[in-house]
Amino acid sequence: MTVIRVAVVDDHPVFRLGMVALLSTLDGIEVVAEASSAAEAAAAVTADVDVVLMDIELGDGSGVEATRALVARFPALRVLMVTMHEDDDAVVASVRAGARGYLVKGAGPDEVERALRAVAHGELILGAAVAERAMGFMAASRGLAPDVFPELTEREREVLDLVAAGLDTATISRRLVLSPKTVRNHTSNILTKLGVPDRSAAIVRAREAGLG
Incomplete structure (x- = not known):
């Protein structure tokens, strides 16, 4: 055995x-x-x-x-x-x-x-x-091609996708099982890398690229 x-x-x-x-x-x-x-x-x-x-x-x-x-x-x-x-x-x-x-x-x-x-x-x-939701999320994740904001890490693209979908920090924290502080840090890094002044501007950029 x-x-x-x-x-x-x-x-x-x-x-x-x-x-x-x-x-x-x-x-x-x-x-x-x-x-x-x-x-x-x-x-x-x-x-x-x-x-x-x-x-x-x-x-x-x-x-x-x-x-x-x-x-x-x-x-x-x-x-x-x-x-x-x-x-x-x-x-x-x-x-x-x-x-x-x-x-x-x-x-x-x-x-x-x-x-x-x-x-x-x-x-x-x-x-x-749970299986149905997992498949949906995994399919969505596969849709986040690396050539969409290649300056971002995979995790940062995931966070940006959820930000663009209108989710707040607490909801993103639960969705990705990350602490709110970690989500805020990722969001701050995203703003810096995209060269945008605030979350609203990041949402506009993300939606123009097909995220959210």
């Missing part, structure tokens, strides 16, 4: 220890790493890990950004996001970052095992409503 090597990343020690204990009882599954933060995950997760159970909200940052960084380093890595609530925006952002699906923290042992094994074998685990 091929062993599925798992890393558990969660900043709540009771949940993390409980998940590790559960996984340790399952045949063919071995917990090889634990982390309580994005920084610890970056150090603990190696190419030997098959699946990461990733808390969507970590004390030192976003599980979404941690996922993006890990998948960039290890393209074969499978990430299963763990969330308290079935928040569409957060789950969609996770999928866009490279996660293979999500698991609600209230899931029972059988659901945990099924989701983990499915993700390990390359399946995408999403509810129907």
Whole structure:
């Protein structure tokens, strides 16, 4: 039997220890790493890990950004996001970052095992409503060609697209699972790179280019 090597990343020690204990009882599954933060995950997760159970909200940052960084380093890595609530925006952002699906923290042992094994074998685990939104967002993201404002990073283009769509900082923060401060920083960088004086001018430029 091929062993599925798992890393558990969660900043709540009771949940993390409980998940590790559960996984340790399952045949063919071995917990090889634990982390309580994005920084610890970056150090603990190696190419030997098959699946990461990733808390969507970590004390030192976003599980979404941690996922993006890990998948960039290890393209074969499978990430299963763990969330308290079935928040569409957060789950969609996770999928866009490279996660293979999500698991609600209230899931029972059988659901945990099924989701983990499915993700390990390359399946995408999403509810129907979330899957529909994820596909829509991913299609929209593919439409943001690099030649549209090439001076911007991919993340900055995503933020600009949402700004052009009329979303405020708080909504963009939820949509991309970023802190409001990070969104404001991205917005400031966008204004500087585009050479425009304010958000309104950036919206005009973005809409002229087909964003929003």
